[in-house]
């Protein structure tokens with residue numbers, strides 16, 4: 259029996275950061291990871307980083323144009339670069355955590371009871387570990403929708419397997435128009451594929467500000483992406499996706515079909531019932547605002563909680579747990595405004611309320627909409643599509659929401675989050691000195 263003060267299940271953003279932190283404090287700490295190709299977690303291996311590497315390569319490829327053969331060659335090079343990058347980061351992540359003194363155990367962990375887990379090694383060996391405290395950071399997995407024809411279909415991909423495909427699909431059909439669906443639509447469109455997105459809801463990105471959603475949809479369609487809304491997918495045969503729209507049967511055929519229909523907490527077969535850890539109907543681990551589960555000494559962090567799925571939320575969950583262990587007061591309720599970015603061309607970034615949400619909350623506000631084309635740096639970048647929209651509360655002058663659909667918006671939005679959290683009025687952003695020419699200097703006009 260192996261004994262530890264802290265046992266962490268999953269080498270994700272929160273898990274690895276916590277393992278390093280506790281080990282550096284001199285506490286006997288183990289980090290259990292079932293897949294050596296996941297050292298460093300989902301983000302650096304099969305999600306954010308490889309997808310943004312492809313996004314960068316795709317945007318470059320689009321500027322070169324050329325024949326289909328040239329585009330296919332550049333796509334192969336992009337996949338190779340993505341492999342290099344993820345391999346490099348995986349190694350660095352392993353070395354960084356190993357150097358803190360945390361023990362990295364290559365095994366699958368399954369709860370036996372509240373203090374014990376079974377360790378299942380890839381070679382079939384089994385061992386047991388006992389720990390005073392256990393931290394769950396097992397992430398999320400792709401939702402496979404109940405559509406006939408998915409199983410054993412070599413033309414059907416998830417985001418993970420798609421990024422291993424080294425032959426550029428001339429036609430790509432994407433099921434699901436959320437973050438993954440739209441980002442991949444944008445990358446493959448830039449690489450030169452003919453992309454169709456099939457979405458179940460009638461409304462395009464229904465959670466977003468309506469005016470911005472309409473502008474994003476128009477921009478994507480004008481860039482060559484076909485978007486089909488209100489579709490019910492019936493079956494997939496080879497690369498053909500059969501669906502109905504308004505009762506009418508339709509079919510779209512691709513060289514590849516990408517499933518981008520959501521991701522759910524990875525709690526199946528974790529043995530949580532043996533430890534008495536409660537989960538929601540979707541399998542998300544229920545925690546209090548300090549990420550503590552229904553069992554006092556067991557915590558859960560990141561996607562497995564079934565809340566927001568972002569790497570920086572997983573990192574913030576680490577900070578919350580770190581502070582909970584030290585008796586401090588950081589919680590899921592005082593993260594401040596949570597920004598996010600969707601890496602389209604151009605990218606979209608948001609923080610705070612949409613116009614519809616602000617109206618529903620009874621807020622009185624001033625709205626400003628600035629076309630991207632009005633910003634000199636956008637002209638320099640030759641990317642003038644999009645617009646920036648902000649809502650400023652009447653009376654207080656505080657920022658209620660910002661919706662930036664323009665180049666460099668994923669960087670710009672972080673400054674707006676800081677202003678919102680620190681209750682810095684919009685007028686201060688309007689009067690601030692910014693370097694020139696930059697996208698951020700548009701705040702002089704946007705927040706005036």
Ligand SMILES: Cc1cc2nc3c(=O)[nH]c(=O)nc-3n(C[C@H](O)[C@H](O)[C@H](O)COP(=O)(O)OP(=O)(O)OC[C@H]3O[C@@H](n4cnc5c(N)ncnc54)[C@H](O)[C@@H]3O)c2cc1C
Nearest residue numbers: 268270271292296299300305367397560561567568569572
């Ligand atoms: C295509 C794609 C693009 C994305 N892009 C972005 C982006 O641009 N920005 C952003 O912020 N977020 C993005 N996300 C979301 C982001 O990747 C996740 O929110 C984040 O990686 C979650 O990390 P985590 O800490 O919860 O756990 P993970 O990083 O998922 O780690 C969980 C680990 O636990 C291991 N594990 C699971 N079960 C066991 C077990 N029983 N025993 C041992 N080990 C186990 C797994 O192998 C894995 O390594 C993207 C996601 C996808 C799919």
Ligand SMILES: NC(=O)c1ccc[n+]([C@@H]2O[C@H](COP(=O)([O-])OP(=O)(O)OC[C@H]3O[C@@H](n4cnc5c(N)ncnc54)[C@H](O)[C@@H]3O)[C@@H](O)[C@H]2O)c1
Nearest residue numbers: 403434435436437438439457458518519520521567599600
């Ligand atoms: N830039 C980023 O931060 C980034 C990028 C990619 C992913 N992510 C994270 O990954 C998570 C998962 O992304 P996702 O895009 O898979 O999920 P999502 O929930 O954002 O979108 C899934 C979409 O698929 C649609 N859908 C579901 N079933 C369908 C069906 N049968 N037919 C047609 N449409 C269907 C849903 O209506 C929804 O619009 C996101 O919640 C996000 O947090 C973040």
